[in-house]
Amino acid sequence: MPVPSVDQLQKLREKGEEEAPGPCAQVLASAQFINAHSQDVSVPAQGVQQAAAKILAHMQALNYSPATWKTHALNPQVANDAALEWIFFVDLLNFSFWTTPGTPSHTVTVDGTCYTGYWTLPAAIRRASSEGVDLTDARVYASISRDQWRHVMRSDAEDACLPMLDERLDVAHQAGRVLCDKYGGRFANLLAHCGGSAEHLVQRVVDEFPSFRDTHGFRGRSVALYKRAQILAADVWACFEGQGAGALDVGCLTMFADYRVPQALVHFGALRYSTRLREYLERAEREGGELASGHAWEVEIRGNSVWAVECMRRHIRKTSGSDVSAVLIDFYMWDYAKAHAEEMQAIPIHHTRSLYY
Template structure:
């Protein structure tokens, strides 16, 4: 994949996801990144982030996230991001997959957190690789029970989730002595080495496609796995990575929806019509890849503009650290807490990758 650019940050990046994002954006036919939208959105996002004092500490403030960072927490995060995909539903309101947990109705990503937390509280060690790798410990039917819904709809792609659990458990037992902690240690504090280890050993994380005859990589779940560990451990201990700023945003369906609402990306009339009619976009199709790839590069551009604002702002200490991870987390929170954004068109793809 050739990159015709004088962008030094891009050329020096070790992350193939960033280079793929740039390549996709430059070859995109139906998705456009707006320079004016980048500038306007950077202003509003920066002001909101300052008010919330957004940082890695925000990760633990979410009700369903672990509050203690230890090796068991790594098991929890690994299971969550192993299954962190395809939560959108064709049903609305009370009919969609949801979990009633601690008096609250949890949907989307939070329904997965609730499922795992509920199982642990019920005495099922669902995050322990030696347990979930073996059908003699927990059968497929038992796993289905773990994911039981509080509505009539089961979690999307449940069979695929079970397959991911079995595959990952087997790999962890055979190659990493039954713990993802050993995979982290093998990376020697390099998130890029860890990214490669994840992609090389766990097939369900291999989020790749072809555009214009070239392979492009998006690696949403592999990157968010690293990011969640970094944020949970506040960049210390098992969460210390000297190259963490190499990680890009995590190309899903919710952040592009927010970027569209902010005027950062726009769609052709044909694509917008497809999104408005909830047309299914196959995983790896050109339109889907364009939406995800342009989102990666758009967040990179947003990050650069906001970083300049921080350097010029006397109140820069209000945001102690800014990288694509922090920016993605903030935009995702912003989207999921805003009904106006959630009601906008978004691309629908059934995939284990996001």
């Protein structure tokens, strides 16, 4: 049976909700299509099986669960409405934290700890709060000035800068205005419209906020990956440990296709790059080269990463009976990649400047 494109799925949706696959189903269908038509990235069956066994054993040994989310010091420790606003703001800007080779690294020091990469954003939120600015308030980020934005998002070093700083401000302004105009300035109100459905939350976010519309052309089809929209639903679920506002059916969510988890998938053997792609990525890391957003290689890496995690999830369920979700596998692999960065240093990541991840 042919896999429908995103455009075809959208037409079904317009005909009637009962016929329409939701956005997460679109991502899975897209990943399957990408896998079937890839030239330089593959998902080896034996590698998937071996990786699934190792990862499940690691997760069980660590008692890895949604509660693990709160073990990160900068994440909200109390599941309340303030946490919801924090999660939305963070996932609104959760993209492109990698440092261009040869340029100063963006760092933010707060409470005596120096943070890099993604964690500079939560660190900046905490630092701004200590300075009297609540960056998680939509009324604030809907209208914050460019000068104040540059101040609250500043790096420790004067010659360093958060990547895509101006683009992030544009995204924050647009999203803040939508929340203020339609949802009383609160993401919690938007979430309340979704009836406990992760699928509906992802769809509403994609519909309302252009920066979440993570779709691309590939082999003549439109494909969807929706990384940030899906991780938004997953973060709400994890923060609330599946209760209250976080009682979302996250089983429909896929892996969140970024640039860090694919590295871990290659490390575990669940993802394989062709020689020419690996050589390109290694050269790009040395020379500061970038892979353009929407390039076939970028789409292959991201789509096959989604498919690899889905295959792992299915294998785990088949062999162990464990109903572990793609969300938890993704969370674990991201944590693993950050904790074992030196060990995986020889595996190149793809560098793409993008709003989507």
